[in-house]
Amino acid sequence: MSSIVNRRSVRSYTSEKVKPNDITKILTAASWAPSGNNLQPWKFSVVMNDEDLTQKLSSLTIYHHWVQTAPCLIAVFLDTKTVDTKIQGIYLKHIQAIGAAIQNMLLAAHEMGLGTCWIGEILKNEHKMKKLLGVSNDFELMAVISVGYPSKDTIKSKRRDISENILSWL
Ligand SMILES: Cc1cc2nc3c(=O)[nH]c(=O)nc-3n(C[C@H](O)[C@H](O)[C@H](O)COP(=O)(O)O)c2cc1C
Known part of the structure; x- marks a missing residue:
């Protein structure tokens, strides 16, 4: 529970490089997320x-002013080639799996002393992103995750009291 509660989005990084081995660990954490039929639809x-x-x-x-300072950026894609994305319910299922994978990445990074931020705002430029990365249209951009060592105390975001989230408890 401590990683879950103490992880916060980090938007300021030191210039220290991130070790490739740590990125491999983060990607391994992603791969252990649950996914419908264990299809692991992420790339x-x-x-x-x-x-x-x-x-x-x-x-x-x-957010370019701080994103450009991140020593590592990880673009997360849904592999539309290996999963059926035409049926809305099934598509949602795969998107949810990607969300689980990303949360695993953020938590694994946090446990290694690395800071991350989940960047969704960049999705509006999916086509330009894929062109720059040389990624084909078989893959749909889900997010970009910035990774680096935190350079200062992060903003302490708060959460609503859980009683406000419970619709019913019968
Ligand atoms: C789907 C999604 C998209 C997000 N997109 C952005 C973004 O584009 N830029 C940004 O600075 N933070 C983004 N965030 C991070 C949220 O702002 C952050 O998680 C939220 O404010 C709670 O703060 P915390 O992560 O520090 O607990 C995104 C988070 C999620 C889950």
């Missing part, structure tokens, strides 16, 4: 050794 593109590309990708979001 990833990692950018950590190309400053020019990081710059170009960052420019696709209004």
Whole structure:
């Protein structure tokens, strides 16, 4: 429970490089997420050794000022080739699995002392992202995750009291 409660989105990073082995651990954590029929519908593109590309990708979001400082960006895709995305209910199921995988990534990174932020705002530029990354239309962009060592105390976001979230408890 402690990782879940203490993880916060990190939007400010030191210049310290992230170890490729730590990124592998984060991707391994993603792969252990549950998914419908264990189809594991996720794919990833990692950018950590190309400053020019990081710059170009960052420019696709209004959050470019801090995204461009992240030592690593991980684009998360839904593999529409191996899963059926035409039926709405099934599509939702795969999207939910991707969400579970991303949360695993954030928690694994947090446990390694790394900070992350789940960036959804960049989705409006999916086509430009895929072109820059050389990713085909068989893959649908779900999010970009920035990863790096936190440079300052993160904003302490709050949560509603859980009693406000319970519709019924019969
Ligand atoms: C689907 C999704 C999209 C998000 N997109 C962005 C984003 O584009 N930019 C950003 O700064 N944070 C983004 N976030 C992070 C949320 O703002 C953050 O999780 C929320 O404010 C709670 O803060 P915490 O993560 O520190 O607990 C996103 C989170 C989710 C789950």
